[in-house]
Amino acid sequence: MIFPPPPNSHALAVLILTAIALILFSREKISLESSSLFILISLAVGFEIFPYQTDEKTFHAVDFFMGFGNEALIAVCSLMIAGQGILRTGALDPIGRILAKLWRLSPTLSLLLTLLLGAFISAFINNVPVVVLLLPVLISVSLKTGESATPILMPMGFSTLLGGTSTTIGTSTNLLVVAVATEMGLKKFSMFDFAVPAVLAGSIGILYLWLIAPRLLPKRKIAISDSSARIFTAHLAVTEESPINGKALIKALELTDGKMKIMGLERGEGNSIMQLPDVLLMPGDHLVINDTPENLKEFETVLHGTLYPVGSEDSPVDENNPLHDSDQQIAEVAIFQGSQLNSTTLNNFRFFDRYGLMPLALHRSGKRFKRIEDKIGEIRLRVGDILLIQGPRSNITNLKKSNDVLVLDSTVDLPYSKKAPIAMGLMLAIIMTAALGVLPIAISAPCGALLMIMTGCLDWRDATRALSAQVILIVVTSLALGTAMLTTGGAEYLGSVFVVMAGHASPPLVISGLMLLMAIFTNIISNNATAVIGTPIAISIANQMGQSAEPFVLAVLFGANMSFATPMAYKTNLLVMNAGEYSFTDFLKVGIPLVIIMWATLSFLLPIQFL
Structure with missing residues (x-):
């Protein structure tokens, strides 16, 4: 050799x-960004x-930055923006509703249909919005049927990867390979040139994901079914014997080591007063607090107050009059590419102030952080993080409508915008013009992205957040x-x-x-x-x-x-x-x-x- x-x-x-x-x-x-920039x-x-230098010419270092103008990168960025338009308008949500209904009839056949549908859509649309669509559908089904979602979520994710290999626009990887090969003198691949081997191999892969993969995965309850860490809202009444009687509000925080989260201050039923740090507390004042039952009882002991459940301020908390949360719900929310919460913290985002929802736990890379609110609030979030939150039904509904995160439970219907048909029509136009050779994808995708913005399917803030x-x-x-x-x-x-x-x-x-x-x-x-x-x-x-x-x-x-x-x-x-x-x-x-x-x-x- x-x-x-x-x-x-x-x-x-x-x-x-x-x-x-x-x-x-x-x-x-x-971070991949730092590594990439260092190499560049x-x-x-x-x-x-x-x-x-070669015999023909001198290679200029500035040529390394030509990649910012490469047609593959232009197409990738434009398709990310167009995909964000699909996500923001909920254009794929009707498909999710149909799948949810079919799952009730035949889970086995519905899994196969979900895998095939995920693969087909991902052949033309970036698989991120497809996964974002299907995750809440499958988790919703698992909650309603009482079955574990773990045997089906991973196969669904892999099916979208299989589908993405079948066309030149299915993944950014495909676009890059085609672009580099073309620059090196090869004939440019058309959209379906390698679809035959991809579909045949992908079909075998889908059968594996349908029949075998679910049996290899453990059946376990996901965090949404664990209500042990629920947060309750309660009123803590200041008494004559309380060490905070006649003292400033900040004294109450000091005595609880800053752990107590005061949501409101009432002096008389329904009579709210400003929560100024120096406001003097009087007997009968009510501190409105959100926390676990264990912490609420601890605050009651430390401050020598009396704890009342909301709506029952005349009967203290005891075995006969426990804390209740009739309007409270727990939900899981995921951070996806384009989310405003990506690369920031809950505290910096003022998550509770915006949505009135309390974070209970954070899941990342298979491990669960302990439920320490301050710690969770200070962790910089990233794509893929799952937050366990709790709050009123209406607040969770508002969060879902905001599209800042992906709500994974089934508390409310998926949103469906009036702009959804426009967004779907524009995405189909991008695909068809490229497939028929009317325009190259590097032209049709930016045109579609621009029309998404001009028609109001998404604004410039959404468009820039879509770019990674x-x-x-x-x-x-x-x-x-x-x-x-x-x-x-x-x-x-x-x-x-x-x-x-x-x-x-x-x-x-x-x-x-x-x-x-x-x-x-x-x-x-x-x-x-x-x-x-x-x-x-x-x-x-x-x-x-x-x-x-x-x-x-x-x-x-x-x-x-x-x-x-x-x-x-x-x-x-x-x-x-x-x-x-x-x-x-x-x-x-x-x-x-x-x-x-x-x-x-x-x-x-x-x-x-x-x-």
């Missing part, structure tokens, strides 16, 4: 930086200080790395090494090996980075073997989309993980067999169609 000679110094430096990038992208403690700046500064800095930076950085590898000969070198290691293996075996390598990478690092870095290598391998490049490029595309084995592999995996309270092991148990199924099936189908 004779390896090719080492590459030039610039190519070697790029390969080392690529390895560093792959390590950084896999680190949870370092390192490339630019390095090539500016040490210019790279993480996606933009990882795409631009990946494109820059791909350009550097291609220009300096790094991609050709890696292709040569791959060919040498493959020995005399046939093209189908090389395609299969390349796809498996991409599938491993995508579950450890970003799928977009895997796709963009892998595409020039795939084309180099094909050229050195004297084969058509299309099946090798598609091996990268399909492999980079096999984001099933780890929760961090794709953003909807995190959303599903937290909603279903899955462990990392659950993803391995269900995801690895699905990766093997897709890899084996596509390894057979790709050479048949494209070689």
Whole structure:
């Protein structure tokens, strides 16, 4: 086995930086945005200080920033905005209502229909709004039937990933691979060029998700069914013997170590007074407090007051007159891409002041934070976080209408905007004009996004929230790395090494090996980075073997989309993980067999169609 000679110094430096990038992208403690920007700046500064020249021209460092104007990135951003319009208007909600009704008739067949529908819609629309639609439907069904939701949430999430592989616009990964391959001289893939192998392999994957995957997942109650941490509203009356009698309101807070949350102050029934820190408390004053029964009783003891349930201020709390919460409901809400709560804290957002809802617990990456309100209020939220909240039915209804978060329970009907038909019509127009070749997706998607705003389906604030800095930076950085590898000969070198290691293996075996390598990478690092870095290598391998490049490029595309084995592999995996309270092991148990199924099936189908 004779390896090719080492590459030039610039190519070697790029390969080392690529390895560093792959390590950084896999680190949870370092944000993907920071890692991406670091790699991008390192490339630019390095090539500016040490210019790279060929016989034809000098490569300029500023060219690394051309990715911000790449047509794939423009299409990705525009489709994110259009998808936000679908989400904001509730255009997919009628589908959710129909599914909810069918689940009552036949859960087994309804699961299959849900998987097929999720996959079909995700072939044309980013899968985030599809998952956002289906999560509350499935959790609602589980609550009404008393069955656990955990066996069905993960299969639903994976079905949307399967569907996204079948068209050029199904995922941002597909758009990037097609764009990079086109820049390198390949004929541009049309929307359905690789739909046949994707649909055939995806069908086998759907059968696995329908018949086998639910049996591999544990049946457990999700947090919404746990009411042990409920919050109650009560009145604490100041008595003559109370240490806060005649003292300022702030004294009451000091005696409770700042834990007591005073929602109101009444002097006489229905006579509210200002909650000024220096207001003097008098016997008979009522402090309106929200907290758990344990904390309320503790405050009663510390302040020597008398505790009354709301509406029964003439009878103190005891066994015969307990606290009650007849209008209170508990709900789970998820933070999704575009939510105003993403990257901020509940305290900074003034969540309770805005919605009158009390956070009880926070779920993230399979672990549950303890119910300490101050702690939860100070945690910076991120996409996929699940909040357990409690409050009046009307307040939860208002929260759902706000679209700031995804409400996962079934307390009220899903919202449906009058603009929904317009939003759906515009999305269909984006898809059809691109599919029929009337306009390229990089043109039709921005047109559709603009019309979404002009028709009032969403405003500019919603549009900007739909854009993800993480996606933009990882795409631009990946494109820059791909350009550097291609220009300096790094991609050709890696292709040569791959060919040498493959020995005399046939093209189908090389395609299969390349796809498996991409599938491993995508579950450890970003799928977009895997796709963009892998595409020039795939084309180099094909050229050195004297084969058509299309099946090798598609091996990268399909492999980079096999984001099933780890929760961090794709953003909807995190959303599903937290909603279903899955462990990392659950993803391995269900995801690895699905990766093997897709890899084996596509390894057979790709050479048949494209070689």
